[in-house]
Amino acid sequence: MPTLKSINDLSRHTQPLQAKLGEAIERVLRSGWFVLGPEVKTFEEEFSGYCGASHCVSLANGTDALELGLRALDIGPGKTVLTVANAGMYGTAAILATGAVPVYADILPDTLLVDIADLQRMLDQQQIDAVIVTHLYGLLADVPEIVRLAHARKIPVVEDCAQAHGAMLRGRKAGSFGDIGCFSFYPTKNLGALGDGGAIVTGRADLAERVRQLRQYGWSSKYHADLVGGRNSRLDEMQAAVLRVMLPMLDRWNGRRREIAARYTKKIAHPAIVAPAIYAEEYVAHLYVIRTKRRESLKQHLAEVGIPSDIHYPVPDYAQASCRRLFEGTDKQATSLACAEVLTLPCFPEMSDNEADMVIDRVNSW
Numbered sequence: 001m002p003t004l005k006s007i008n009d010l011s012r013h014t015q016p017l018q019a020k021l022g023e024a025i026e027r028v029l030r031s032g033w034f035v036l037g038p039e040v041k042t043f044e045e046e047f048s049g050y051c052g053a054s055h056c057v058s059l060a061n062g063t064d065a066l067e068l069g070l071r072a073l074d075i076g077p078g079k080t081v082l083t084v085a086n087a088g089m090y091g092t093a094a095i096l097a098t099g100a101v102p103v104y105a106d107i108l109p110d111t112l113l114v115d116i117a118d119l120q121r122m123l124d125q126q127q128i129d130a131v132i133v134t135h136l137y138g139l140l141a142d143v144p145e146i147v148r149l150a151h152a153r154k155i156p157v158v159e160d161c162a163q164a165h166g167a168m169l170r171g172r173k174a175g176s177f178g179d180i181g182c183f184s185f186y187p188t189k190n191l192g193a194l195g196d197g198g199a200i201v202t203g204r205a206d207l208a209e210r211v212r213q214l215r216q217y218g219w220s221s222k223y224h225a226d227l228v229g230g231r232n233s234r235l236d237e238m239q240a241a242v243l244r245v246m247l248p249m250l251d252r253w254n255g256r257r258r259e260i261a262a263r264y265t266k267k268i269a270h271p272a273i274v275a276p277a278i279y280a281e282e283y284v285a286h287l288y289v290i291r292t293k294r295r296e297s298l299k300q301h302l303a304e305v306g307i308p309s310d311i312h313y314p315v316p317d318y319a320q321a322s323c324r325r326l327f328e329g330t331d332k333q334a335t336s337l338a339c340a341e342v343l344t345l346p347c348f349p350e351m352s353d354n355e356a357d358m359v360i361d362r363v364n365s366w
């Protein structure tokens, strides 16, 4: 009987790559160059090529990508950024770090992505200086439509692609639609390093240049800091070399994730559970998330029968203890309800069909 240790077993992910990863790491050791060297430069070229964007600037993590991306767009104190509140504080933390204020559009109950009608209403109602679109769980939002609405009002769009590496819509990849696409390479992401990492991609040379300066103290040249808001946020050579080993596997991994998710959706049949739809290449199944009004009962049942599960995410950003006073009175109905009902099942590329069927069986026997 197979056993699942958690919703995502990274030891199985890296095991088949050990020889190649070892070679890559040794190459960096031998080079004696550990920060902003040839591995980083080559990875940036390879990743921008993969995303179909002309520029990539690698960074220390995905939250920095969001924050420095916003700063490059002149977001700071006195500015307002529109996003969603069901995405684990990432966007909110980045917005607050710039000194700007987050406001939230509600989500749609079926996709758990931004409700475009609510987004449009908010764009019309108040001053908004940027929009962050979150491709939650690996499902692309209708970003062409959001870009159309925002750009008509001269508002820039930042895509949060930290869960959506490689997701595609009409032949274009996540990150290539908005002004800036932000990625995390945290180990559990669809493309994950062996530590922290992040990047922005963009088609705009001016924005790429600004983020490049911001990641290194605001320098325009060595020791000359011309840009406000700079600091240290760099991907290191070791992680870049590791990511170069993994990038060629990404599409295959995403395909396998999507296969497992489709298997779940086809076979999960329980009157108290709502499973997500079956999606094509616009979904890279970063997380497989079901909904139920009796989440605690299901979670406990699964724990008893040896199936790990998790909650992404239990608390809307506006209701977080650290933010509650800032967002007094903010409540988005579909967002609050989703946070009370979502449950994540194991889904990672190395899972076997047998393991997926075991999860399905245990879910259906609840």
Ligand SMILES: *Cc1c(COP(=O)(O)O)cnc(C)c1O
Residues within 6 Å of the ligand: 061, 062, 063, 064, 087, 090, 091, 134, 136, 160, 161, 162, 163, 183, 184, 185, 186, 196, 197, 198
């Ligand atoms: C993981 C994640 C981030 C943050 O990335 P870090 O590298 O952990 O800073 C941002 N947005 C989303 C949607 C994420 O899932």
